[in-house]
Amino acid sequence: MTTDELISYYSNLLIMQYRNKSKAVETVKAFVDETIASQIVQQVDDGFDLETAIGEQLTILGTYRNAPRLIFGLILTKQFFAMPGYDDVDPSTAKGFATYDDNPNPSWYFVLYSDVNNLIYSLSDSDLRNLIKYLAELNSSDHGLGEIDNILFKYFGTYVTLDDNLDMTITYTDDPTDPNNLFPIVNSIGALPHPSGVEVIVV
Numbered sequence: 001m002t003t004d005e006l007i008s009y010y011s012n013l014l015i016m017q018y019r020n021k022s023k024a025v026e027t028v029k030a031f032v033d034e035t036i037a038s039q040i041v042q043q044v045d046d047g048f049d050l051e052t053a054i055g056e057q058l059t060i061l062g063t064y065r066n067a068p069r070l071i072f073g074l075i076l077t078k079q080f081f082a083m084p085g086y087d088d089v090d091p092s093t094a095k096g097f098a099t100y101d102d103n104p105n106p107s108w109y110f111v112l113y114s115d116v117n118n119l120i121y122s123l124s125d126s127d128l129r130n131l132i133k134y135l136a137e138l139n140s141s142d143h144g145l146g147e148i149d150n151i152l153f154k155y156f157g158t159y160v161t162l163d164d165n166l167d168m169t170i171t172y173t174d175d176p177t178d179p180n181n182l183f184p185i186v187n188s189i190g191a192l193p194h195p196s197g198v199e200v201i202v203v
Contacts, residue, residue, distance in 0.1 A: 003039055007032045050132060054125050062128055065135040069128055071121045071188055127181050130155065134186065138193060145170075148193040156183055169199040 001009070010032045011025050018024035046052065053061055059069045123131065134155050141147045145164055152160050159178035163171045172192055174183045186192060187202055194200050 003033075003036065006036055006039070050129055053129070058125055058128055058132075062132050065132050065139070067128060067131045067135050068189065069123050071123070071185065123181075123185065127185060130182050131185060134182065135191060138191065141193065143193055143195045145195075148195075151193065156180070159183070165201075168197065169201055170195070171201040171203060173203045 007029050011028045012019075014024060014028060047057065048061065050058075050061060062069060134151070137151055137154070141151060145162065148162055152162055156174075156178070159175040159180070160183055161173045163173070165171060172187075174187075192200055192202070
């Protein structure tokens with residue numbers, strides 16, 4: 001209900017003897033108007049609604065979950081040249097010499113100083129909202145494999161999978177066709193589920 005509707009509702013509750021007396025009605029309206037204070041309580045409650053929050057309001061809500069609006073060094077528009085690491089399980093996934101035969105004319109970029117230190121990626125409201133929800137759910141999970149699987153499916157669908165390597169390591173694999181930005185964002189801020197004492201590998 002709007003503020004005016006609430007004021008009218010309570011003034012109409014006057015008993016029959018006073019309902020037609022304008023001063024009595026106006027007195028009740030004045031008390032109600034002062035009491036509900038333009039519904040300030042509801043406005044505060046609405047201020048924490050993730051579904052309706054936008055812009056700076058959403059940015060502030062993100063601080064409660066350590067969900068940043070700005071991420072330094074995250075670049076989602078480029079694929080960079082890379083060499084496979086010595087301990088890579090699948091060196092062919094590296095963007096570099098390891099895949100030359102697959103792509104003789106690569107369009108990968110070399111990382112520049114400006115890329116790492118000066119580029120700032122700003123999350124859209126949609127991405128930030130999903131990140132906040134993801135972090136909230138992650139914070140309340142027990143980090144067991146079953147629960148991690150459920151979280152991954154809820155936020156990444158079938159694009160991100162988890163493998164237990166049975167050697168105190170787990171591997172997260174992000175499908176290159178994943179159309180969403182959430183996984184690289186989560187990975188860049190170190191927010192993938194990380195069970196205690198288990199090494200995380202990201203592919």
